[in-house]
Amino acid sequence: MDAPTPPLYIDRPEDVAVAARALAGGAVVAVAFANFYAIVTRPDAATVRRVNLAKGRPVHQIGSITTAIGRIPGMYDWTRISPRLPVGRVRALMDALYGAGPFGFRGPAAERLPEHLVSVDQGLRTTQVIAPGLTCPSNAFFERALAETGSDHLYITSANRSRHLTGAAEEPAHWKAGALTADFAHLDDLVVLSHRDEAAARAAYPGYLTTSVTLLSFHAPEGELEEPPVLTVDRHGSLHLDEVRRAAAPLGLQVRLAGSARQRLQIREYAGALV
Numbered sequence: 336m337d338a339p340t341p342p343l344y345i346d347r348p349e350d351v352a353v354a355a356r357a358l359a360g361g362a363v364v365a366v367a368f369a370n371f372y373a374i375v376t377r378p379d380a381a382t383v384r385r386v387n388l389a390k391g392r393p394v395h396q397i398g399s400i401t402t403a404i405g406r407i408p409g410m411y412d413w414t415r416i417s418p419r420l421p422v423g424r425v426r427a428l429m430d431a432l433y434g435a436g437p438f439g440f441r442g443p444a445a446e447r448l449p450e451h452l453v454s455v456d457q458g459l460r461t462t463q464v465i466a467p468g469l470t471c472p473s474n475a476f477f478e479r480a481l482a483e484t485g486s487d488h489l490y491i492t493s494a495n496r497s498r499h500l501t502g503a504a505e506e507p508a509h510w511k512a513g514a515l516t517a518d519f520a521h522l523d524d525l526v527v528l529s530h531r532d533e534a535a536a537r538a539a540y541p542g543y544l545t546t547s548v549t550l551l552s553f554h555a556p557e558g559e560l561e562e563p564p565v566l567t568v569d570r571h572g573s574l575h576l577d578e579v580r581r582a583a584a585p586l587g588l589q590v591r592l593a594g595s596a597r598q599r600l601q602i603r604e605y606a607g608a609l610v
Contacts, residue, residue, distance in 0.1 A: 342512075344531045351476045354528040359483035363389070363522050365494050366476060367530040369437035369467040370540040370573070371510035371547075372494040375401060375480070380451045383490050389522055391497035397454045399463040401491040403477040404433060407440075410464050410488060415443035417556050419564050424586045425553050431582045432551075436468040436540050437573055439550035452490065461554050465491050470539075476528060493547045495603070507603035510537065510545035514605060543573040546600045551579060557591065565589040571599040 343350035345367040358364045363386060364375050374390075376382045383398045400410060407429070413422050425442075432438040444453045444462035453460045467473050480489060493508040494515050509515035512529040519525050530536040537545055550570040557565035566588055568576055580590045 343526065343528045345472045345476060345528050346531055348475070350528060351479055354526050355476060355479035355483045357524070357526045358480045358489075362524040362526050363519070364480075364526045364528060365509075365512070365515050365519070366473050366528045367471075367512075367536065368473055368494075369471050370537045370543055371437075371508050371545045372512065372515055372529075373401075373465070373467075373508070374492050374494050375477075376490045377484055378449070378452060378486055378488055378490045380449065383451055386490070386492060389519065390492065390495070395451070398452050398490045398492060399439070399465050400448070400452055400488045401465050401477060402488045403481060404466060404469055404474050406481075406487055407433065407464055407466060410445055410448070410462060412443040412445050412460075415459060416553070417564075419556055420553060420588075424588060427586050428583055428588060431586075432574075432579070433466055434469045435574075435582075436543050437466065437471070437548045438468065439463055439465040439548045439570070439572075441550060441552040441569060442554045448488070452488075457555050459554055461552075463550060465548055465550075473528075505601050507601045508545075508547045509603060511605055514603075540573075542575075542578060544600070544602050545573070546602050547572045549574040549576075549579060551590065552593075561589075563587045563589050565591055567591060567593045568596050569593050571596040573600075575599075 343354055354364050365372050366375050376386055384394050387394050387396050416422055429440055441461050441463045444460040448462050453462050495506045495508050496518050512527050516527055549572040552567045552569050583590045
């Protein structure tokens with residue numbers, strides 16, 4: 336019988352290097368991401384389609400991207416932001432929210448981003464950047480993976496099977512590596528880069544649920560004449576709407592829930608587990 340493979344940890348540089356090389360070779364990496372887990376891979380279309388199928392999603396579902404924290408502004412085309420939204424305010428809000436913890440922004444996509452990572456809204460190409468925040472050690476993994484792949488962005492998706500596959504009303508993201516591994520046992524190239532202490536990781540983000548990030552759109556402010564400009568929460572996830580508003584208000588920005596975000600994402604429950 337083969338010896339069990341030792342675990343890989345996000346705070347161990349040699350493990351980060353192993354996972355980054357595996358990702359560059361085409362592997363699917365489940366990575367410790369703030370207080371939960373995310374799936375990250377190369378950003379090419381074939382790999383994105385393969386992960387969609389592994390999750391039970393429609394094969395051509397558009398993907399989100401991630402990158403190291405300092406590279407995030409370069410994922411957007413700031414020349415296409417509405418003249419009603421001063422770039423400085425939006426960038427300051429981005430810095431504040433990513434500085435605090437995991438979050439997502441949707442905005443005008445940089446021209447170089449491929450079509451399978453871009454969605455068109457009101458005639459504008461947009462992309463979603465999902466990041467774990469400034470202090471998460473996964474930033475070192477992203478930097479290493481970017482260097483290994485020669486890209487400036489990676490594909491990211493929630494660490495869960497799709498509700499299209501399971502039939503559940505909602506399939507929350509995983510925050511325990513063991514359960515995640517069991518859900519994706521059908522992937523023979525899955526690499527798990529885990530939290531060394533999952534309870535400590537959760538405790539490090541007391542204001543955040545252990546679920547997919549809240550997502551804020553800034554590419555199409557609501558109301559042609561309304562002041563301050565209104566940004567839209569497209570997904571009400573780990574950070575509560577009130578906290579997003581607290582960050583936005585001093586910058587002269589309003590925040591509202593989109594109709595599709597009226598219900599906040601659920602937390603995955605595990606038998607016998609304490610949140």
